[in-house]
Amino acid sequence: MLDYDEEATRYDATRGGEPRARAAAEALLALVPGSARTLLDLARGTGIVTRCLARPGLLPFGVDLADGMLRAAAPRLDGAVARADCRQLPFRDRAFDAVTSIWLLHLIDDAAPVVAEAARVLGPGGVYLTTVDKGAAHLVGSDLCAPAEPYRTRRPADAAELITSYATGHGLRPRGRVTFVGHGQGRTPARLARDVRAGRIYAAGGEGLARRLEALPDQDTPRPDPAYTVLAFGR
Numbered sequence: 477m478l479d480y481d482e483e484a485t486r487y488d489a490t491r492g493g494e495p496r497a498r499a500a501a502e503a504l505l506a507l508v509p510g511s512a513r514t515l516l517d518l519a520r521g522t523g524i525v526t527r528c529l530a531r532p533g534l535l536p537f538g539v540d541l542a543d544g545m546l547r548a549a550a551p552r553l554d555g556a557v558a559r560a561d562c563r564q565l566p567f568r569d570r571a572f573d574a575v576t577s578i579w580l581l582h583l584i585d586d587a588a589p590v591v592a593e594a595a596r597v598l599g600p601g602g603v604y605l606t607t608v609d610k611g612a613a614h615l616v617g618s619d620l621c622a623p624a625e626p627y628r629t630r631r632p633a634d635a636a637e638l639i640t641s642y643a644t645g646h647g648l649r650p651r652g653r654v655t656f657v658g659h660g661q662g663r664t665p666a667r668l669a670r671d672v673r674a675g676r677i678y679a680a681g682g683e684g685l686a687r688r689l690e691a692l693p694d695q696d697t698p699r700p701d702p703a704y705t706v707l708a709f710g711r
Contacts, residue, residue: 494524495659500704501528503656504576504605507708508534512573516597518562518590519580523549529576537572539565563589570599578706581634582610588642595646595711603651604643604709608636613658618699620663623688627681636707648709655703662698665689 508515512534517526520538522545529536538553539560540546549557560566562580575594581587594604611632615621631638640650669689671677678685 493660496657496661497524497528499656499659500525500578503654503704503706504529504578505531506654507605507652507706508574508603509601511601512603514572515574515576516565516567516572518575518577518594519583520549520557521545523552523557525578527552534574563593565593565597567597569596570602571597573599573602575602575604577604577606579607579610579704581606581608581639582632584633587633587639591639591642592646595643595648595709598648598711600711602711604648605706606634606639607704608634608639608707609705610634613702613704614663616662616700616702618663619692620665620668620689620699623685623692624668624678624681627678627685636705639707640709643707643709648711651708651710653708654706656706658702658704660701662701664696664698665692666695 508529515529515534515536517529517536517538520526520540521542523538526536526538526549536553536556538549538557539562540549540557541559541561543559546557546559558566562577575598577590577594581590584590591604591606594606598604609632611628644650666689668677669686672679672681672686672689673683
């Protein structure tokens with residue numbers, strides 16, 4: 477697991493920066509009702525996406541557990557941030573018109589408590605938006621896919637069918653789906669090999685997978701950007 481206090485200093489530069497943040501926010505806002513006035517953004521990181529979610533009449537609020545991320549997000553959101561565990565939110569029932577969890581659920585072993593809390597704090601007519609199947613977003617048909625395929629998790633914590641079952645179990649109903657491009661997130665063989673060796677991705681592949689990736693041509697040339705999927709659930 478990454479140290480997100482440390483990662484905060486380089487997070488934006490290594491995650492597609494403003495272009496990716498704007499693409500994510502535009503996709504989310506397309507599914508947020510025009511009547512929404514309050515939005516809770518879970519595990520907000522540096523706030524680079526959350527800031528883009530503001531629109532006339534809609535006030536985003538971000539929570540995160542990492543102090544480094546909160547320090548980066550606070551000035552971007554005019555202090556509208558708090559330290560909180562997404563599995564036990566410090567807010568009353570039905571307090572928000574929209575709740576978002578972007579690039580979060582794939583990081584945890586069990587997404588059920590996060591979805592349960594999102595549903596709890598979501599008000600009548602509100603919408604919960606979350607990315608799903610993040611790992612599959614990188615299956616772009618490049619030469620990196622075949623070597624890694626045997627090591628891909630078959631039912632990740634953020635699998636669409638799993639998240640849908642959690643949401644519907646808490647009285648939410650599917651309200652739509654949208655995709656957006658993860659600008660600047662196209663993988664290179666060299667970087668993916670380093671991540672495999674560090675155990676950050678495809679941990680079961682180990683040294684053998686890393687070596688196969690390092691044998692590919694154009695080691696530092698990014699492959700196509702991923703296409704992320706967002707699901708919407710309404711009350």
